[in-house]
Amino acid sequence: MIQNKTLLFIHQNFPGQFLHLCRALAQHNRVFFITKPTKNRLAGVRLVEYTPHRAPNPQIHNYLRTTEDAILHGQAVARLLLQMQKENVRPDIIIGHSGWGETQFVKDIFPDVPLLSYIEFYYSATGADVGFDPEFPSQTELKFQLRCRNQVILSALESTDLGLSPTRWQHSRIPSVFQPKVKVIHDGVDTDQIGPAKAPSITLEGRTYDKSAPVVTYVARNIEPYRGSHIFMRAINRILAKAPDARIVIVGGDGVSYGARLPEGETYKARFLKENPVDETRVHFVGRVEYEDFKTLLQVSAAHVYLTYPFVLSWSMLESMASECLLIGSRTAPVEEVVRHGENGLLVDFFDPQELADTVVEALRQPEKYREMRREARRTIVRDYELKRVCLPAQLNLIGRMLG
Numbered sequence: 001m002i003q004n005k006t007l008l009f010i011h012q013n014f015p016g017q018f019l020h021l022c023r024a025l026a027q028h029n030r031v032f033f034i035t036k037p038t039k040n041r042l043a044g045v046r047l048v049e050y051t052p053h054r055a056p057n058p059q060i061h062n063y064l065r066t067t068e069d070a071i072l073h074g075q076a077v078a079r080l081l082l083q084m085q086k087e088n089v090r091p092d093i094i095i096g097h098s099g100w101g102e103t104q105f106v107k108d109i110f111p112d113v114p115l116l117s118y119i120e121f122y123y124s125a126t127g128a129d130v131g132f133d134p135e136f137p138s139q140t141e142l143k144f145q146l147r148c149r150n151q152v153i154l155s156a157l158e159s160t161d162l163g164l165s166p167t168r169w170q171h172s173r174i175p176s177v178f179q180p181k182v183k184v185i186h187d188g189v190d191t192d193q194i195g196p197a198k199a200p201s202i203t204l205e206g207r208t209y210d211k212s213a214p215v216v217t218y219v220a221r222n223i224e225p226y227r228g229s230h231i232f233m234r235a236i237n238r239i240l241a242k243a244p245d246a247r248i249v250i251v252g253g254d255g256v257s258y259g260a261r262l263p264e265g266e267t268y269k270a271r272f273l274k275e276n277p278v279d280e281t282r283v284h285f286v287g288r289v290e291y292e293d294f295k296t297l298l299q300v301s302a303a304h305v306y307l308t309y310p311f312v313l314s315w316s317m318l319e320s321m322a323s324e325c326l327l328i329g330s331r332t333a334p335v336e337e338v339v340r341h342g343e344n345g346l347l348v349d350f351f352d353p354q355e356l357a358d359t360v361v362e363a364l365r366q367p368e369k370y371r372e373m374r375r376e377a378r379r380t381i382v383r384d385y386e387l388k389r390v391c392l393p394a395q396l397n398l399i400g401r402m403l404g
Helices: 016-025 062-086 142-159 168-172 229-242 268-275 291-300 315-322 353-365 367-384 387-403
Strands: 006-010 030-035 045-049 093-097 115-118 162-165 182-184 201-204 207-210 215-222 247-253 283-287 303-306 327-330 346-348
Touching: 006 016, 016 030, 016 093, 016 387, 030 062, 062 142, 093 387, 115 142, 115 387, 162 387, 168 182, 201 291, 207 291, 215 229, 215 291, 215 315, 229 247, 229 268, 229 353, 247 291, 291 315, 303 315, 303 353, 315 327, 315 367, 327 353, 346 353, 353 367
Parallel strands: 006 030, 006 093, 030 045, 093 115, 115 162, 162 182, 215 247, 215 303, 247 283, 303 327, 327 346
Antiparallel strands: 201 207
């Protein structure tokens, strides 16, 4: 057990990937968390908030915009670290997310304090998200911008003592010279809190969903191409035509989390609906929902669709499997790392809305055929991604070794 230590976390979106670690460590240790201003709170965790002192210069070279933004974030965090140093607060270990530049000056202030960096994604112009979807081609200069953007992550990889990566595929994207000091440990799924239910029911926006009629679910932080929203929208009418009693529930906001942004006032949802109008008495856009509602919705779901570019794996996919949903996912990395087609889920060509629709319809017509597949999906998560018995102990063991 780790106890009587001072731990410092850094993540601009508190608590981010560190929720469960903070809960576990705050019980017997002093825990600080550097983050941007937030209303979120966690018992036993002292927030130290910051705001960069200015935005990036709009006149800066386009390739360097994200780099300057990262420097500004790193500078703001460094000022807090220097203040903590003056107040004789010396952490025993620092754990931070590397993606926004916040950890880049940590070792310059606390060179002898172990640093564990969360390395979520190393960018590349080939072999991953960029250039994957010909419908949304990237500009030629994007590869130059990505190389500059990676400078911040390279700095983090060089300075950190050890790193964390959530999947083997994401780990494989890291330059080989740094891979040995980055460990693959997923954030974890709390299967005690998320799982199947005998008679789930949920009411959203005046509509009740239960097992009396098949429900197809699709979940993304935002409705956008990176999570295959355009492909799913093209499959919807084909699904509804062959499954007349089915309803489709789409969870997600109208913003853009990843990829190119649209002109002011436009949304991908509106663009996709213009291309593929749907019957909104059967297709329900519920926006973002509370986590408890999300869990119940997965329990109700007869088929859960998860499409993604080769990119960061969503927690929602693993949570759907833990709920014994029938997962219908895209045949892309890192989905294929978790889903074995025909064993614990079904995989389809990302770009083929007809194959997607046919697979969903088959699942709705013969639910008993996939009962064991749904159970195996949960067994996969319990075995390999369970929070309390697999992932969290591995993370704590790594931190304990670094402290030792």
